[in-house]
Amino acid sequence: MVTAQNGETVKVHYTGMFSDGQVFDSSINREPLEFTIGEGSVIPGFDSAIVGMKVGENKTITIPCAEAYGERNDNAIATIDRSQLPEGLEPSIGQQLSASRPDGTGAIVTITKVEENTITVDGNHPLAGKDLTFDLTLVGIK
Numbered sequence: 353m354v355t356a357q358n359g360e361t362v363k364v365h366y367t368g369m370f371s372d373g374q375v376f377d378s379s380i381n382r383e384p385l386e387f388t389i390g391e392g393s394v395i396p397g398f399d400s401a402i403v404g405m406k407v408g409e410n411k412t413i414t415i416p417c418a419e420a421y422g423e424r425n426d427n428a429i430a431t432i433d434r435s436q437l438p439e440g441l442e443p444s445i446g447q448q449l450s451a452s453r454p455d456g457t458g459a460i461v462t463i464t465k466v467e468e469n470t471i472t473v474d475g476n477h478p479l480a481g482k483d484l485t486f487d488l489t490l491v492g493i494k
Contacts, residue, residue, distance in 0.1 A: 353406050354493060358390040361494040362402055367487045371414075376479070384491045395420045398486065405490040414485045421477040428475035429464070443471050451475070 356362050363386045367378040379385050387393045389402055397415030405411065417423060437443060447463045451473070465472035 355404050355406050356389060356402050356490060356493050358403060359388065361386060361388045362490060363492040363494075364402060365489040365491055366398075369485045369487075371483055371485065376484075395484075397484075401486070401488060402490060405488070407490050407492060410487070410489045412485065412487050414483055416483050417481050420482070420484045421480040424476050424481035429472065430461075430475070431465075431470050431472045433470055434468075437471070449473065 363384040365379045365384045367380060368376050370376060385394070387399075389399055392399075395415065397413070397419030400419075401411065401413045401415070434443070437449075443449075443463050443466050445463055445466060448460050449463065451459050451461045453459050459475050461473035461475045462478065463471050464474045
């Protein structure tokens, strides 16, 4: 039987969970995730877990944070003056903003603290520092 290989486009149903079993994302009740293995469009541990699977096969994997969204980086947390925010923006905890890194590339940051004159933003991915467990089902290989 044909198995999924690097460079092939696949469709996968998944349910992602934290170590305590809490679900953080799932493709169940929507279209399966479609991606090309090895292209870098999904986290490395997810990508490599699909290699060798057969259509219809199920598996559960745990991806250490290093192969998922990496360790949390305290240098990605910054306090900025509210005057740097766009005019009229009323910041709130959990709100995401577009920002520019010192090298000019874009980033998404999440507001974690709002004070009178400053806000604290976190540039870490919300899943950084977490080991992730996925229930996977290979639905198709193109």
